[in-house]
Amino acid sequence: MGKFAGKMAAKAVKTDNHPARANAKVALRRRVLASIGAGEAQVFDAFAGSGAMHRAVWHDAAGYVGCDLRWFGGDRRAFVADNLRVLRAIDLARFTIFDLDAYGSPWRQAMIVAARRALVPGEKLALVLTDGSPMKARLGAVPADLAALAGVPREAAGMSKRWRELTARALTTLAGQMGGELLEFWAADIGSRPILYSAAVIGGRSAS
Ligand SMILES: C[S@@+](CC[C@H](N)C(=O)[O-])C[C@H]1O[C@@H](n2cnc3c(N)ncnc32)[C@H](O)[C@@H]1O
Numbered sequence: 001m002g003k004f005a006g007k008m009a010a011k012a013v014k015t016d017n018h019p020a021r022a023n024a025k026v027a028l029r030r031r032v033l034a035s036i037g038a039g040e041a042q043v044f045d046a047f048a049g050s051g052a053m054h055r056a057v058w059h060d061a062a063g064y065v066g067c068d069l070r071w072f073g074g075d076r077r078a079f080v081a082d083n084l085r086v087l088r089a090i091d092l093a094r095f096t097i098f099d100l101d102a103y104g105s106p107w108r109q110a111m112i113v114a115a116r117r118a119l120v121p122g123e124k125l126a127l128v129l130t131d132g133s134p135m136k137a138r139l140g141a142v143p144a145d146l147a148a149l150a151g152v153p154r155e156a157a158g159m160s161k162r163w164r165e166l167t168a169r170a171l172t173t174l175a176g177q178m179g180g181e182l183l184e185f186w187a188a189d190i191g192s193r194p195i196l197y198s199a200a201v202i203g204g205r206s207a208s
Contacts, residue, residue: 021195022052024188025101025130028199029057032126035184035201036096038062040124044095046083046109047102047130051076061097083109092117097126105133107145107170114174119204124183126201127171134160134194142166149173163196171200180204 033041041061045054048066054076058064066078067086079086087109098113100106106129119125133143141147141154149170152159159166164187175182184201 021197022056024197025053026056028186028188028197029053029099029128031186032097032128032199032201033057033060036124036126041097042095043097043099044087044092045099045101046087047100047106048072048076048078049101053099053101058097058099063094065095084112087112087116096124097128099128101128101130103130103132104136105143105146106131107133107143107149110170110174111145111149114177117178119178119180119202121204121206123180123204124201125178125180125204126199127174128199129167129197131163131167131196131198134163134196137163138194146170160194163194164198167196167198171198171202175200175202178202178204 042063043058043061045066048068067083071080100109137160142159147154150166180202183203187198
């Protein structure tokens with residue numbers, strides 16, 4: 001996926017879904033839903049927020065459960081709790097899409113999913129990530145979880161420019177841990193702010 005052109009507001013206000021970012025996020029999720037198939041899509045929306053992605057895409061999935069520190073009301077099924085605790089506690093086997101729409105780094109949550117959700121041969125699963133950590137990496141270090149998964153040092157020059165490569169490497173590692181391999185990988189950013197949107201479709205390796 002190419003770069004999404006989008007004009008960002010001049011002032012740096014942290015909103016859950018700025019319009020330019022929301023368009024990129026929606027496009028990515030539509031691809032994921034098409035690849036997994038709406039009938040097979042059981043979504044765990046770990047940073048569910050006010051439900052913009054649910055309204056735009058995930059309401060078409062066969063199943064949906066959200067999770068957020070805050071309760072937003074409405075009739076979406078949701079855990080109102082820290083996703084780090086919920087992802088470690090519940091049975092993840094039924095979920096085929098994990099949406100990790102974080103403000104910062106989503107990699108700790110992705111590592112928990114990979115550790116607890118083994119794939120059976122031929123099965124397809126998707127991870128959808130919003131990663132705001134390149135912004136921090138410009139000033140300092142790559143998050144430890146991502147550095148470990150991508151096999152790169154935390155303190156190295158120019159890492160924020162290599163974020164797509166790091167992301168693909170990390171997702172390849174996670175896919176292997178789940179007993180799968182990367183079938184599809186998309187990444188998009190919106191140009192003016194170093195936030196990377198990405199998604200991977202992972203297929204369970206056939207036993208040989
Ligand atoms: C970028 S917004 C998500 C927007 C959302 N995906 C939507 O479609 O509207 C990030 C959300 O993550 C929540 N959040 C942050 N850390 C969390 C955590 N550890 N566990 C659960 N939710 C968390 C915040 O409360 C916030 O609502």
